[in-house]
Amino acid sequence: MKLQGSYTLPAKREAVWQLLNDPKRLAACLPGCEQxxxxxxxxxxxxLKLGLAAISGSFSGSVRLSDKKxxxxxxxxxxxxxxxxxxxxxxxxxxxxxxxxxxxxxSGVASVGGLLASVGNRMMELAARRTLxxxxxxxxxxxxx
Amino acid sequence: xxxxxxYIGRPLKRxxxxxxxxxxxxxxxxxxxxxxxxxxxxRSPHAHARIRSIxxxxxxxxxxxxxxxxxxxxxxAMGVIPCAAQLPEMKLALRPPLAKERVLFxxxxxxxxxxxxxxxxxxxxxxxxxxxxxxxxxxxxEKALAKGAPVLHPQYSDNVAYRWELEGGDVKAxxxxxDKVIRQRMVNQRLIPVAMEPRAVVADYQPGENQLTVxxxxxxxxxxxxxxxxxxxxxxxxxxxxxxxxGGGFGSKLNVYxxxxxxxxxxxxxxxxxxxxxxxxxxxxxxxxxxxxxxxxELAVRRDGTILGLRCRILADLGAYYQLLTPLIPxxxxxxxxxxxxxxxxxxxxxGVFTNKMATDAYRGAGRxxxxxxxxxxxxxxxxxxxxxxxxxxRKNFPQPKEFPYxxxxxxxxxxxNYQKSLDAALKKSNYRKLRAQQAKxxxxxxxxxxxxxxxxxxxxxxxxxAMPAGGWESATVRVEPTGKVNVLTGASPHGQGQETxxxxxxxxxxxxxxxxIRVVHGDTAVVPYGIGTFGSRATAVGGTAVYTALTKVRDxxxxxxxxxxxxxxxxxxxxxxxxxxxxxxxxxxAFAEAVSAAYVAKTLPPGMEPGLEATHFFEPSNFTFxxxxxxxxxxxxxxxxxxxxxxxxxVDDCGRVINPLLVDGxxxxxxxxxxxxxxxxxxxxxxxxxxxxxxxxDYAIPRAWDVPRLETARTVTPSPVNPLGVKGVGEAGTIxxxxxxxxxxxxxxxxxxxxxxxxxxxxxxxxxxIRRARQAGSRPTARRAGAGRDRRVR
Numbered sequence: 001m002k003l004q005g006s007y008t009l010p011a012k013r014e015a016v017w018q019l020l021n022d023p024k025r026l027a028a029c030l031p032g033c034e035q036x037x038x039x040x041x042x043x044x045x046x047x048l049k050l051g052l053a054a055i056s057g058s059f060s061g062s063v064r065l066s067d068k069k070x071x072x073x074x075x076x077x078x079x080x081x082x083x084x085x086x087x088x089x090x091x092x093x094x095x096x097x098x099x100x101x102x103x104x105x106x107s108g109v110a111s112v113g114g115l116l117a118s119v120g121n122r123m124m125e126l127a128a129r130r131t132l133x134x135x136x137x138x139x140x141x142x143x144x145x
Numbered sequence: 146x147x148x149x150x151x152y153i154g155r156p157l158k159r160x161x162x163x164x165x166x167x168x169x170x171x172x173x174x175x176x177x178x179x180x181x182x183x184x185x186x187x188r189s190p191h192a193h194a195r196i197r198s199i200x201x202x203x204x205x206x207x208x209x210x211x212x213x214x215x216x217x218x219x220x221x222a223m224g225v226i227p228c229a230a231q232l233p234e235m236k237l238a239l240r241p242p243l244a245k246e247r248v249l250f251x252x253x254x255x256x257x258x259x260x261x262x263x264x265x266x267x268x269x270x271x272x273x274x275x276x277x278x279x280x281x282x283x284x285x286x287e288k289a290l291a292k293g294a295p296v297l298h299p300q301y302s303d304n305v306a307y308r309w310e311l312e313g314g315d316v317k318a319x320x321x322x323x324d325k326v327i328r329q330r331m332v333n334q335r336l337i338p339v340a341m342e343p344r345a346v347v348a349d350y351q352p353g354e355n356q357l358t359v360x361x362x363x364x365x366x367x368x369x370x371x372x373x374x375x376x377x378x379x380x381x382x383x384x385x386x387x388x389x390x391x392g393g394g395f396g397s398k399l400n401v402y403x404x405x406x407x408x409x410x411x412x413x414x415x416x417x418x419x420x421x422x423x424x425x426x427x428x429x430x431x432x433x434x435x436x437x438x439x440x441x442x443e444l445a446v447r448r449d450g451t452i453l454g455l456r457c458r459i460l461a462d463l464g465a466y467y468q469l470l471t472p473l474i475p476x477x478x479x480x481x482x483x484x485x486x487x488x489x490x491x492x493x494x495x496x497g498v499f500t501n502k503m504a505t506d507a508y509r510g511a512g513r514x515x516x517x518x519x520x521x522x523x524x525x526x527x528x529x530x531x532x533x534x535x536x537x538x539x540r541k542n543f544p545q546p547k548e549f550p551y552x553x554x555x556x557x558x559x560x561x562x563n564y565q566k567s568l569d570a571a572l573k574k575s576n577y578r579k580l581r582a583q584q585a586k587x588x589x590x591x592x593x594x595x596x597x598x599x600x601x602x603x604x605x606x607x608x609x610x611x612a613m614p615a616g617g618w619e620s621a622t623v624r625v626e627p628t629g630k631v632n633v634l635t636g637a638s639p640h641g642q643g644q645e646t647x648x649x650x651x652x653x654x655x656x657x658x659x660x661x662x663i664r665v666v667h668g669d670t671a672v673v674p675y676g677i678g679t680f681g682s683r684a685t686a687v688g689g690t691a692v693y694t695a696l697t698k699v700r701d702x703x704x705x706x707x708x709x710x711x712x713x714x715x716x717x718x719x720x721x722x723x724x725x726x727x728x729x730x731x732x733x734x735x736a737f738a739e740a741v742s743a744a745y746v747a748k749t750l751p752p753g754m755e756p757g758l759e760a761t762h763f764f765e766p767s768n769f770t771f772x773x774x775x776x777x778x779x780x781x782x783x784x785x786x787x788x789x790x791x792x793x794x795x796x797v798d799d800c801g802r803v804i805n806p807l808l809v810d811g812x813x814x815x816x817x818x819x820x821x822x823x824x825x826x827x828x829x830x831x832x833x834x835x836x837x838x839x840x841x842x843x844d845y846a847i848p849r850a851w852d853v854p855r856l857e858t859a860r861t862v863t864p865s866p867v868n869p870l871g872v873k874g875v876g877e878a879g880t881i882x883x884x885x886x887x888x889x890x891x892x893x894x895x896x897x898x899x900x901x902x903x904x905x906x907x908x909x910x911x912x913x914x915x916i917r918r919a920r921q922a923g924s925r926p927t928a929r930r931a932g933a934g935r936d937r938r939v940r
């Protein structure tokens with residue numbers, strides 16, 4: 001599954017960069033995030049509660065940030081698993097200035113397995129987009145706060 | 146002794162139905178035992194991965210959990226999942242009941258949890274943490290053969306499970322002298338059996354008596370018992386298997402599954418009764434799948450339509466491991482590839498390949514629907530190429546009725562047939578000439594009627610033991626109670642076929658009783674003699690014959706007793722109306738119950754006769770039987786939407802002598818509907834990562850009542866010489882004959898668009914694309930919307 005898109009945030013690049021690289025504030029923006037522990041530099045362990053169609057459950061996994069070029073871009077690796085299956089993903093995230101705003105462009109691939117894949121495949125892409133939208137909306141409201 | 150056929154051949158209503166429709170039947174899941182515990186499985190979400198570690202700590206300590214086990218915990222206790230098939234140079238693919246180092250398909254069990262109730266068990270299963278190292282999955286069977294493809298079983302150098310070849314006649318010469326060679330690649334897609342009742346197992350061990358009782362929703366209780374004993378390493382007498390009411394199998398319960406041996410093992414290991422009931426999702430992932438063959442057919446033909454030779458290469462996707470009969474199924478396709486045609490030279494090459502999917506195995510028809518589809522599609526291609534009527538091409542290549550028993554170049558002996566007669570009957574019943582005229586007329590109006598034929602032959606009544614992996618006979622015991630009531634114990638284990646009715650009809654006629662005097666008992670290894678089971682349309686032809694022969698033994702003994710009492714020659718006695726009487730003087734009679742009583746009271750027996758009244762027979766058939774028939778499907782394709790309207794379906798089947806026409810109709814109906822599923826709707830889809838996308842009934846379309854028109858059935862009767870009843874078998878005929886008729890009809894409808902083949906399922910978007918492509922290529926007809934007001938629709 002390919003994921004690509006952009007979202008415009010109401011703040012300058014540096015502020016956005018700071019937020020995305022601050023584990024505490026990031027955790028507050030991740031939909032369904034129940035726990036986020038920093039286990040190394042740019043390496044977090046997370047527990048998320050996610051739902052898709054008739055399936056919902058807890059996923060535990062890790063987030064790693066790499067190739068950081070502040071405040072332009074970074075790579076993000078996400079890996080999670082739970083009773084409902086597993087999720088793996090990798091994305092390139094780019095921050096582009098647009099006056100007082102910042103456009104976040106992301107492009108990546110994700111794969112899912114287990115129950116999630118066998119039951120939710122038809123809704124998967126939609127659900128992933130919706131989760132991302134929710135994430136950025138949360139980031140936007142954090143930035144406004 | 147004459148036998149009147151007062152019940153054989155009559156449409157008796159099923160004795161089974163009252164309990165089924167009133168909800169009084171008992172399935173495995175209905176069982177509740179004191180202190181029963183529940184099993185839940187942790188299954189792999191990966192198609193191909195190494196297991197790095199399994200952490201069961203959290204699950205073990207969850208309240209209500211009795212045990213959590215992994216493959217390592219079972220190491221020494223258990224054998225592997227059995228495969229009964231043996232082919233030359235076949236690679237072994239031994240599968241432990243719980244995966245140990247690697248997982249090879251999504252849904253493979255890696256751990257299990259036992260808890261006091263099923264919810265706790267399932268919740269705790271979620272707490273088992275398995276660390277996987279994903280490996281590249283092998284999903285496409287053709288790519289699985291490519292050089293450098295990842296290998297599933299690392300002890301081998303490639304994914305080829307076996308190669309199987311068969312040649313009869315001079316194939317080279319046949320192709321050398323052909324006027325034309327017709328070639329086509331065809332896909333027979335992967336299907337999911339979807340029995341209404343999923344699998345379920347209950348096991349209970351009593352250490353004092355050293356008895357392990359296993360209730361399982363299975364088609365083969367005795368074979369399961371033998372295999373459970375072997376896998377657990379206990380004497381067979383320890384194990385008692387009961388198949389209570391079984392809600393459908395279609396071959397998917399003709400198997401020995403990991404869950405069955407594991408639940409049995411747990412009952413012994415933990416000393417509590419255990420239960421596991423499969424969820425529908427588990428059923429989709431981890432119960433066998435069916436079909437999944439890619440064939441390349443080549444027919445060498447003369448200009449007049451005579452088939453001179455056939456070459457067929459089949460790639461069979463076996464999945465990751467073998468289940469009970471996995472490797473054998475494609476070989477049945479090979480043996481039956483000539484269909485009902487006199488093809489003098491044939492060559493078949495089958496390659497079985499491992500992929501990261503659930504195993505394929507016997508699914509209703511098991512190899513024969515594939516063969517029939519390939520040859521029947523190919524016959525239509527010949528007809529199209531030579532611009533001849535498909536009915537005439539078929540007729541031209543039938544063997545004549547006087548040529549039976551007919552030996553095929555694949556080494557089979559077709560027992561008896563009259564293919565001309567069944568084709569004639571189907572053409573007449575469908576009014577074929579008129580349909581063709583109507584088709585021509587509608588085409589001129591831009592409407593696309595399709596008429597599809599299929600003349601099939603299949604192999605069933607499996608079978609002679611020499612040709613079967615583990616015995617092909619069947620057993621029966623007839624035990625007459627002192628009161629004159631009769632128990633018929635059959636080793637065949639029916640699960641929807643209706644043998645409680647048909648066997649009672651046979652018994653009623655042979656003993657001159659009423660069906661209500663007879664109880665047919667099955668499915669309990671402690672009660673009925675060792676049997677093979679119900680599959681391969683064998684229960685009546687093989688199991689019924691065992692019943693028939695055991696009944697004749699009982700009847701002969703009763704005649705001797707009655708003759709002794711009446712002072713008459715036993716040969717002159719007749720059994721009828723619950724009496725045994727002199728044929729020439731019916732007044733000289735004895736009540737059936739009196740004669741039976743004499744056998745037990747044992748005061749008036751002929752000198753030297755042993756008391757009691759019970760007989761057992763193990764019937765070994767001398768050959769398979771070969772039912773046949775001719776089906777006609779009529780469809781209209783809407784050229785704007787690609788929708789297929791199934792307008793009519795005519796089935797003329799010949800299953801030999803008919804015991805109960807209602808049961809035969811039921812089998813034919815069910816088979817055709819399942820065929821319709823394969824032709825138009827069903828497909829098990831794995832994505833490129835080996836994830837099963839059609840993971841439950843929301844994504845896997847099976848036919849509904851709405852999809853089925855009124856089925857017009859008829860029969861011809863050509864008795865089989867293989868058994869004294871003259872029966873052949875009909876359990877799978879519908880799925881064998883109907884799929885090609887339906888697809889031939891769709892292709893026939895699309896002929897004006899230059900379509901000569903399309904692979905199943907013939908979904909509307911696929912048809913729409915074919916029409917669109919033809920139109921874009923130009924010079925193809927435009928269409929008006931088909932059939933306004935039609936109410937039959939195939940999605």
